[in-house]
Amino acid sequence: MNWIFLLLAGLFEVSLAFCLGKTKTSVGTEYYCWGAGFLLSTVLSMYLLAKAVQTLPIGTAYAVWTGIGAVGTVIMGIVFFKEPATPIRLFFIFTLIASIIGLKLVTN
Template sequence: MSWLILILAGVMEILMVTALKKADSFANKKWTVIWFIFSLLSLFLLSVAIKTIPLGTAYGVWTGIGAMGSVVVGMIFYHEKVSLLKIIFVTCIIVSIVGLKMV
């Protein structure tokens, strides 16, 4: 169950950074509130997950999901440049997350 909570925390991290982009340096009040809610949810879920998952592993997985998801969201929704190197490095993040889970 803790791993599902951690994955959900990572998804909240992706939503948080996406809302941050839309908040436009906190000029857009609606998206600033949404960013704040996702930030709190992400950190709360992470705090629940680290009760049973080792801290370093949980934090690495959480940030990895957030980083990987943010790159994908940027490429799909914000038309950021897609390159072979980006895909290779995102794949490295995925492999690292799986490796942390395995050890």
């Protein structure tokens, strides 16, 4: 269950980055809605990370959490914000994913 909490925490980190990106182009009420989404995603991400570190080593949990957030945010940027998807960028995304899987495999 702790790995599920950690995965969800990472996904909420991606969500907060998405909301942050949307606030750049929003005005009026839409800006405040994306801002509220950012705050809610932040709270949920931190809560789930705190739940995960109750049973996982902090170093592993934090590295996996930031890795999920980093990979998810880069992919989200490519898909939704038209950021470049160069071969070298995709290679490093793959190495991050491999590192996350590796940490999962070596953690008791």
